[in-house]
Each structure stands twice: as C-alpha cells, then as structure tokens.
Amino acid sequence: MFQIDNTLISEEIIESDFVCNLNACKGACCIDGESGAPLEENETEILVDIFKDVKPFLRPEGIAAIEAQGAFVKGEDGEWETPLVNNSECAYVIFSETGIAKCGLEEAYNQGATVWKKPISCHLYPIRIREYTEFTAVNYHKWEICDPACSLGNELKVPIYKFVKNALIRKFGKTWYSELEEVAKAHKIR
Secondary structure, eight states: OEEETTEEEOTHHHHSBOOOOHHHHTTGGGTSSSSOOBOOHHHHHHHHHHHHHHGGGSOHHHHHHHHHHOSSEEOTTSOEEOOBSTTSSBTTEEEOTTOOEEEHHHHHHHTTSOSOOSOHHHHHTTEEEEEOSSOEEEEEOOOGGGHHHHHHHHHHTOBHHHHTHHHHHHHHOHHHHHHHHHHHHHHHHO
16 A cells, blocks of 8 residues: 555555456446445535436436436445446446447536536546545455456556546546656556
C-alpha cells in the first residue's frame, strides 16, 4: 500500500494489467453479481434528475424496474446502488446487437442527452473505492469474469491505473493522478 493525500492505494493497481475485453466477457460485470452498481450519495440525486433524459435509451425492462423500485435503491449492506431487473442485471443496462451489455447512462451521455457519464464506481472498475473516516481506500477488485481483461491488459502491457486514468482524474483530480504516476515510476524502479 502507498499513500497520496488521504488515500491509501493498493500496489495491485500499478502492478496488475487490465483492459476490458467486451468481446470475451460481454459486459458481464453489469449483469452478474448480487447487487447493483455502488452509488455515491450525490449520484442518487443525479439519477433522479436525469431519468427523463436517459429513459429513451433504456430497455422496457429497465424502465419498469426503475419505475417500480426507484432510480436507486438501498442495498443489503445499507449502501446506495442501482436497481436490478429480476435480481440480475443493472436496470440501466442496454444490449448491443451482438449481445454485449453496455450502460444506458453512458449511451445517453455519448449521444449528448446528459452531461453525466455514469456512476463513478462503474467508471473506475476494476478499482473499488471505500470511504473511511480518516482515509479513502483505493483497491483492485478481482473477479473471475474479468480474467479476459487481465489477459488483454497483460498482452498490451496496460496497468490498471492507466486503464482507468480518466476515471481516477474524475474522482481525485489531475494533481493526485500525477502523483500516482510518479509513485508508479518509482515503484517500477525497485
């Protein structure tokens, strides 16, 4: 672990390689699991505010789940998360013609319907953030469905922190990310 400001960062995010391989996994991270995508408190309000703009990009099943459960729900762990369709995929999931799960929120953003891309937890994945009183933990979340992403990352020699660069800057800022790059360089020398 190493520290930048009030964040404690796992060395795995600079030592492990990762590049999403949607052709292999088909976006399984948006479908598998027992809960929706983790949400920060401020993101719950955003989801409510943009629902009318995002709705045209969603599937009927997703719309029905959101209208029945709300734009966000409280998970079993007491944290906010996205609602699910039939206790399976995220309600905001859409599918490409080839069956790859994609984010309807991100599609709305890409089409200019909103200015908010998607929950930071999704943008950061495979990094997971956990807020504590004194610090923020920045960890690598390993999941076997992402094995193809690890293989592709290894083949392309792209460490996790570079793969999620834009998301890390979105969450922590450019200065923080520049410090992370310096730490990564120094760590590589050892």
